[in-house]
Amino acid sequence: MLKHGARSIGNALPGGGQVNLAPAVSTSFVGEGNYTYTAPADGYAEVYAFAPGGGGRYYGGASNMASGAGGGAGRFDPFKIQKGQAISITIGAVGAGGTSAAPTGGTGGNTTVQKPDGTTGVATGGTGGFTNSSGVLAGGVGGSASGFDLNSNGGNGGGAGTRPTSGQNNGSIPPNFDGRGGGVGGIGAGMQFPLPTHDASNARPGATPGNGGNGTTTSGQNGGIGGAGQVMIAFSEIKP
Numbered sequence: 001m002l003k004h005g006a007r008s009i010g011n012a013l014p015g016g017g018q019v020n021l022a023p024a025v026s027t028s029f030v031g032e033g034n035y036t037y038t039a040p041a042d043g044y045a046e047v048y049a050f051a052p053g054g055g056g057r058y059y060g061g062a063s064n065m066a067s068g069a070g071g072g073a074g075r076f077d078p079f080k081i082q083k084g085q086a087i088s089i090t091i092g093a094v095g096a097g098g099t100s101a102a103p104t105g106g107t108g109g110n111t112t113v114q115k116p117d118g119t120t121g122v123a124t125g126g127t128g129g130f131t132n133s134s135g136v137l138a139g140g141v142g143g144s145a146s147g148f149d150l151n152s153n154g155g156n157g158g159g160a161g162t163r164p165t166s167g168q169n170n171g172s173i174p175p176n177f178d179g180r181g182g183g184v185g186g187i188g189a190g191m192q193f194p195l196p197t198h199d200a201s202n203a204r205p206g207a208t209p210g211n212g213g214n215g216t217t218t219s220g221q222n223g224g225i226g227g228a229g230q231v232m233i234a235f236s237e238i239k240p
Contacts, residue, residue, distance in 0.1 A: 019044075021236035029231045030208060032109065035089040039081045043237040047076040047087065047115075049123050049148070050209035050230045052108030054140040054157060056223030057129030057215045058098035065215030066129030067157035068095050068105045068206060068226050069140035074121045074148030076113065081235075085116040089231045095128050095140075097202055097213055097223035104130040105140060105157075105213060111229040113148075121148035129157050129215045129223060140212060157212045 021044060029035045032052075039045070051071030060066065081087075092109015096102075105128020114120045127140035139157025203216035206227030213224030 020239045022239050024234040024236045027233045027235070029089055029091065031228045031230075032091055032093045035091070035231070037087040037089065037233050039083055039085050039087075039235065041083045041237040043081060043235055044078045045076075045081050045087065045236075046078050046234045047113055047121075048232045048234075049074045049089075049111045049113050049121060049145075051111040051123035051125045051143045051145070051154070052092055052094040052229040053154070053206035053210045053212040053226030054108050054126035054128040055095035055097040055105030055226050056157070056203050056213040057105050057131070057137060058100060058103035058223050059216050059219055059221050060103070060131065060137045065203075065217050066105075066131070066137035066159050067139050067215040068108075068128045068212035068223070069126030069142040069157040070154030070206070070212050071108050071111070071125045071210030071226070071229060072123040072143035072145035072154050073152045073210065074113075074123050074145035075150040076115065076119075076121060077149040078236075079115060081116060087116065087233065088112075088114040091229040091231065092125060094206070094228055095125060095213065095226035097205075097225045098128065098215075099222050100220070104128050105215075105223045106226070107140075108143065108210070108226045108229065111231060113231060119147070121151075122146055123148075123151075123229075125229070126154045126157065126210070126212050126226060128213075128226075129159070137215070139215075143210075154210060155212070158215070 054068030108125020
């Protein structure tokens with residue numbers, strides 16, 4: 001049994017042994033780039049990974065908009081790590097908002113995490129809001145995850161609609177620090193309250209980590225960009 005003081009964080013030790021751990025210290029990596037986390041001491045680490053969100057579609061009419069989807073998410077359960085060992089991280093770009101030249105919202109990049117033993121988890125980004133084959137505006141499709149101990153899909157983006165409840169679709173569990181849920185899809189049309197805020201040129205971006213960017217019903221306005229990807233590591237040093 002692993003314990004942060006009195007808090008149990010998992011049954012990760014063979015044979016049910018017990019080890020005392022210092023309080024967890026959290027480190028966060030946000031946005032596109034390649035990162036390395038190096039263990040400062042012998043201990044245990046938990047890793048939570050979120051992929052970027054998709055972008056919202058460009059203006060598609062006064063009563064229609066299509067938002068990007070949330071990125072997938074994954075979690076590595078507590079694992080032992082030695083001082084100086086590294087966790088490798090790559091976070092892709094957010095999905096771009098749709099423009100007049102390229103109306104479909106962009107797809108978010110992947111978030112990849114590799115443990116010191118080579119085990120690799122990949123969370124994929126949400127896709128952007130688009131116009132489907134029937135000519136109807138539709139929200140993007142949520143990202144997925146694989147290779148982690150726990151994998152979760154992102155929420156689909158909101159599409160065009162007329163009912164007050166249409167156009168917002170969350171992941172299986174909303175995204176938070178426990179790493180159990182993918183990103184939330186952006187808000188679609190259909191008289192959602194509160195309506196998404198925006199500036200003169202761009203619809204509301206997706207929140208970090210990994211939420212979808214919103215579409216827009218404002219003429220000439222670009223779709224919102226997706227929320228940034230993020231990796232969070234909670235490290236606990238082994239105490240004597």
